[in-house]
Amino acid sequence: xPPMQLAGIKTTGLNxxxxxxxxxxxxxxxxxxxxxxxxxxxxxxxxxxxxxAFDSVRACACIVLKKPLAINEKVAMIxxxxxxxxxxxxxxxxDEFEKSWTDLYVWMNDNNYRPSNENPFEIYHNxxxxxxxxxxxxxxxxxxx
Numbered sequence: 001x002p003p004m005q006l007a008g009i010k011t012t013g014l015n016x017x018x019x020x021x022x023x024x025x026x027x028x029x030x031x032x033x034x035x036x037x038x039x040x041x042x043x044x045x046x047x048x049x050x051x052x053a054f055d056s057v058r059a060c061a062c063i064v065l066k067k068p069l070a071i072n073e074k075v076a077m078i079x080x081x082x083x084x085x086x087x088x089x090x091x092x093x094x095d096e097f098e099k100s101w102t103d104l105y106v107w108m109n110d111n112n113y114r115p116s117n118e119n120p121f122e123i124y125h126n127x128x129x130x131x132x133x134x135x136x137x138x139x140x141x142x143x144x145x
Contacts, residue, residue: 001085001141006042006078007033007071008062013055017043020061027075028063040064044078044121049098064123083118085141092136094128104140118143 007028011020021041028034046058062078071077088104090096101120108115125137 001080001083001087003082004042004080005065005068006062006080007065007069008042008044008060008076008078009074010058010060010076012058014049014057014059015055017059017061020059023074024061024063027072031069033063033065038125041124042121043124044119046119080121083116083143084145085143086113088140090136090138090140092138093134094136097122097136100140104142108142108144113142114145116143116145 007024009020009024009027011017024041025034033039040063042062042064044060044062046060047056049057052058060076060078068077086104086108088100088107090100092100120140120142123139123141125139128134128136131137
């Protein structure tokens with residue numbers, strides 16, 4: 001993966017990610033960031049839902065920036081360094097994320113890849129509400145050694 005500059009809002013609890021994206025869009029829209037095309041959003045996961053309670057999973061809702069910006073106390077500037085990742089591009093419904101992550105980790109283990117200490121993340125390529133089948137076009141990323 002090439003390096004990425006992100007602006008993000010950290011959250012705790014998987015149910016709170018959508019609220020963080022709402023706050024992020026409210027911050028980004030007046031800056032003209034929502035009119036940059038293509039708009040890419042990223043969720044970084046700091047915990048696994050398999051080992052952490054659903055309402056305790058830490059994550060960060062992000063938007064990819066073309067260049068670093070001035071931020072405020074609610075929005076963090078995040079630089080993702082280049083990294084080697086397993087990437088799975090998918091077109092899935094909102095109820096298929098957990099299974100997709102599980103299947104990707106099984107594939108990784110079956111093919112003798114080892115995860116690195118970096119955090120896994122998703123890159124979204126569309127607004128699922130605008131997709132005719134309400135599907136997400138998403139790339140799942142597992143950083144590997």
